[in-house]
Amino acid sequence: MNDLFQLSAPWWVFVLRATAIYVMVMVLMRLSGKRAVGQFTPFDLVLLILIGNAVQNGINGGDNSLTGAALMATTLILLNYGVAWVTARNRCAERLVEGEPxxxxxxxxxxxxxxxxxxxxxxxxxxxxxxxxxxxxxxxxxxxxxxxxxxxxxxxxxxxx
Structure with a gap:
C-alpha cells in the first residue's frame, strides 16, 4: 500500500520533468502550425495520442506512484494556467505562444x-x-x-x- 504513494525521486524532479516536457510539446505544437491545432482530423487525433504516449516516460521517469501522478498533473495544470495568465496580459507573449492571424x-x-x-x-x-x-x-x-x-x-x- 505504501508503494502507491512512495516517490522514486525527489518531488522537484517531477516538477522539472513536467515543465520540460510541457515546454517541449508547446514548442513543437507551435511549430506544427495553426491548422494542426485548429482543424483536427482522425490522423491528428492519432498523432495526439501517440505524442501523449511518447512523452509519458519523459514526464514520470518510470514512477507509477499516485503522489508522482498528482505532482505531475498539478504542475501541468499550473503551467497551463500560468501561460494563459501571461498571454492574457502581455501582447508579446501572446504572439509568441499563439501567433498572429x-x-x-x-x-x-x-x-x-x-x-x-x-x-x-x-x-x-x-x-x-x-x-x-x-x-x-x-x-x-x-x-x-x-x-x-x-x-x-x-x-x-x-x-x-
Missing amino acids: VVLARDGRVFPGALRRELVSEQDFAEALRMNNVKDIADVELALLETNGHITVITRKRACA
Missing part, C-alpha cells in the same frame, strides 16, 4: 503562397467559403486564418439595388 484572401484575391505556407488546402479554403455562404471569391473582403486554426471570412458590403 494570417491573411489568406483580400478584396476577392486569394493568396496561394499563404495557403501553402499555412498548410491550408484549396479544398479546406473552399469549404470555409461555403460555410460562410460565399459563392464567389470576388465577394470576399477578407479571409483570415485565425490563431486557433479556424478561417474567418468577411464578405464585401453590397450596395442595395
Whole structure:
C-alpha cells in the first residue's frame, strides 16, 4: 500500500520533468502550425495520442506512484494556467505562444503562397467559403486564418439595388 504513494525521486524532479516536457510539446505544437491545432482530423487525433504516449516516460521517469501522478498533473495544470495568465496580459507573449492571424484572401484575391505556407488546402479554403455562404471569391473582403486554426471570412458590403 505504501508503494502507491512512495516517490522514486525527489518531488522537484517531477516538477522539472513536467515543465520540460510541457515546454517541449508547446514548442513543437507551435511549430506544427495553426491548422494542426485548429482543424483536427482522425490522423491528428492519432498523432495526439501517440505524442501523449511518447512523452509519458519523459514526464514520470518510470514512477507509477499516485503522489508522482498528482505532482505531475498539478504542475501541468499550473503551467497551463500560468501561460494563459501571461498571454492574457502581455501582447508579446501572446504572439509568441499563439501567433498572429494570417491573411489568406483580400478584396476577392486569394493568396496561394499563404495557403501553402499555412498548410491550408484549396479544398479546406473552399469549404470555409461555403460555410460562410460565399459563392464567389470576388465577394470576399477578407479571409483570415485565425490563431486557433479556424478561417474567418468577411464578405464585401453590397450596395442595395
